[in-house]
Amino acid sequence: MSKKPLFILAPMDDVTDTVFRQIVESCAPADLYITEFVNVDGLQSVGRPKLLKKLQFTANEGPLIAQLWGLKPENFEKTTKEITDGSLARELGLPKGVNFVGVDLNMGCPAKSEVANGTCSALIKNRPLATEIIKATQKGAGKLPVSVKTRLGWSEIDLTWVEFLLGHKLDALTLHLRTRKEMSKVPAHWEVVPEIVKLRNKISPKTKLIGNGDVLSRAQGSELIAQYSLDGVMIGRGIFNDPFIFANKSPWPGYTREQRIALLKKHVQLFAKTWANGERRFDTLKKFAKVYISDFDGASELRAKVMDTTTPDELLAVIG
Ligand SMILES: Cc1cc2nc3c(=O)[nH]c(=O)nc-3n(C[C@H](O)[C@H](O)[C@H](O)COP(=O)(O)O)c2cc1C
Numbered sequence: 001m002s003k004k005p006l007f008i009l010a011p012m013d014d015v016t017d018t019v020f021r022q023i024v025e026s027c028a029p030a031d032l033y034i035t036e037f038v039n040v041d042g043l044q045s046v047g048r049p050k051l052l053k054k055l056q057f058t059a060n061e062g063p064l065i066a067q068l069w070g071l072k073p074e075n076f077e078k079t080t081k082e083i084t085d086g087s088l089a090r091e092l093g094l095p096k097g098v099n100f101v102g103v104d105l106n107m108g109c110p111a112k113s114e115v116a117n118g119t120c121s122a123l124i125k126n127r128p129l130a131t132e133i134i135k136a137t138q139k140g141a142g143k144l145p146v147s148v149k150t151r152l153g154w155s156e157i158d159l160t161w162v163e164f165l166l167g168h169k170l171d172a173l174t175l176h177l178r179t180r181k182e183m184s185k186v187p188a189h190w191e192v193v194p195e196i197v198k199l200r201n202k203i204s205p206k207t208k209l210i211g212n213g214d215v216l217s218r219a220q221g222s223e224l225i226a227q228y229s230l231d232g233v234m235i236g237r238g239i240f241n242d243p244f245i246f247a248n249k250s251p252w253p254g255y256t257r258e259q260r261i262a263l264l265k266k267h268v269q270l271f272a273k274t275w276a277n278g279e280r281r282f283d284t285l286k287k288f289a290k291v292y293i294s295d296f297d298g299a300s301e302l303r304a305k306v307m308d309t310t311t312p313d314e315l316l317a318v319i320g
Contacts, residue, residue, distance in 0.1 A: 006232030028247035080140030188213025
């Protein structure tokens with residue numbers, strides 16, 4: 001990882017697949033991308049072919065980290081080994097030399113189903129298992145960087161959780177600055193970052209600290225990085241307001257109806273080509289209607305028509 005501040009596209013399930021990452025890369029590239037979260041226990045079972053689609057990528061994308069979640073440390077180690085030695089990338093059909101640049105562990109997803117299984121943010125309450133998972137992943141990774149993405153605590157902000165993670169000498173730690181209980185309902189707690197930076201400097205100065213939560217522009221991200229001496233910021237939902245969010249000066253506000261529709265068309269066509277055999281639900285594509293079909297006369301009427309479509313061809317016909 002470089003010394004210059006990192007602007008990272010946050011992993012978002014059913015959003016940041018290879019198709020959308022290629023669109024973002026073509027608009028204004030992020031420094032780093034992360035796959036949707038992928039379950040290692042599923043990957044190491046008969047369910048593997050289906051889950052591999054979540055890891056699909058192309059050589060046209062920027063540097064990509066694979067995000068893993070699950071329960072069994074041995075499956076984290078096995079999957080990470082397959083990533084490190086390149087065999088998983090070959091299985092995805094990528095040429096030699098094209099590979100993931102790291103592995104990220106999801107310890108932040110607050111969804112009830114994941115938490116009920118003791119995975120993701122439930123690990124905040126199970127440090128022995130969190131340790132086993134991190135150690136197994138680090139063992140499988142060898143020299144490949146290993147990072148964790150998590151929240152500030154379970155029901156309350158708990159910096160002993162951050163201290164604990166820093167004790168594992170991670171290559172990077174991304175903090176979504178909310179607790180699990182807060183889901184995404186309150187503003188992110190940027191005010192605790194100075195305390196966290198102090199902990200990082202004391203416990204593990206080489207661990208890169210990435211802040212995440214409510215960043216809505218590159219300029220705002222730059223300010224936060226400077227204000228708190230962070231190594232980078234991760235941007236999630238902000239990309240919905242501006243596909244060019246990673247640009248120094250985004251052209252998006254001035255984009256005409258025609259330009260917006262042309263970008264949507266490109267997205268839909270790439271989706272249809274990439275997922276030609278229905279590997280991905282068409283409905284996931286509709287989530288993007290609001291991104292492109294906005295801020296021009298007749299946008300909401302056109303959006304309503306798009307929401308009634310059921311195939312990429314129908315969608316393309318509606319937008320003309
Ligand atoms: C639709 C959606 C899907 C998400 N999926 C993931 C995921 O797979 N892995 C993960 O670590 N975080 C996931 N997140 C959380 C985001 O990565 C990010 O931490 C959160 O949205 C806060 O950042 P933001 O305010 O910039 O959006 C998801 C968020 C959204 C809105």
